[in-house]
Amino acid sequence: MTPAQEPDGVEIVSLQHIDAAIEREPWGWAQENRARIAENWARRLREKPALFNGIVLVCTRRAVTDGVFAARFREADYASFLAMQDFGFPEPGVGNCFGLAALRSADGAFVMGEMAAHTANGGKVYFPGGSLDRTDVRPDGSIDVAGSVARELLEETGLGPDAVTFDTGWTAVLDGPRTALLREARSPLPASALKARIDDFLARETEPELSGVRLVRTAADIDTAAMPAYIVRFVTERLARAA
Numbered sequence: 575m576t577p578a579q580e581p582d583g584v585e586i587v588s589l590q591h592i593d594a595a596i597e598r599e600p601w602g603w604a605q606e607n608r609a610r611i612a613e614n615w616a617r618r619l620r621e622k623p624a625l626f627n628g629i630v631l632v633c634t635r636r637a638v639t640d641g642v643f644a645a646r647f648r649e650a651d652y653a654s655f656l657a658m659q660d661f662g663f664p665e666p667g668v669g670n671c672f673g674l675a676a677l678r679s680a681d682g683a684f685v686m687g688e689m690a691a692h693t694a695n696g697g698k699v700y701f702p703g704g705s706l707d708r709t710d711v712r713p714d715g716s717i718d719v720a721g722s723v724a725r726e727l728l729e730e731t732g733l734g735p736d737a738v739t740f741d742t743g744w745t746a747v748l749d750g751p752r753t754a755l756l757r758e759a760r761s762p763l764p765a766s767a768l769k770a771r772i773d774d775f776l777a778r779e780t781e782p783e784l785s786g787v788r789l790v791r792t793a794a795d796i797d798t799a800a801m802p803a804y805i806v807r808f809v810t811e812r813l814a815r816a817a
Contacts, residue, residue, distance in 0.1 A: 632654075686788045686789075686805070
């Protein structure tokens, strides 16, 4: 399927397969900009002391061809990853590619989380998910995006494989240098019960990644101030499809 592009430049396409793999070479841009990255990281830490400079994966190449999303990644510390975004993605073709669990209740509501204030994206609202990292890389160098999505869903909401059923397909939303890979996760619970279950999980966590849960049943529930463009695009398309 050919990507459908809206006036805002965000593209959405259904996928048959994801071909994601690691490249073992170092990320040149990060090596060349260590001083600027260190300064930016120091600023970020002053604002959000809980940030951790672990290793994540940055997307160095991506393409969609005949329903196949192909992407290649390199390792980067989180300081470099954040600097890339804070500096406006200065290296052409290099960006952020991540998986999200498009969580939906039995009665059709989309269920999203509001990121806690101590996180890098505090206040933003989107589906459970996060950056790919070393743990998602298989021995052969391929990247387990589905495994990353399931792990992030469990860590953020407490919902494990016994609590949701994942769709077999994927949807890619391309928002400039950002690529969201969404996989629908269906719960057998209605929205109110699902929200209550997640709220209970968050209340028992010492430092939860989410500060709360948002339900989106209609277009009126879409918060364009807090939700990234790729979320707005995906949810708008899905709600229109269901109408």
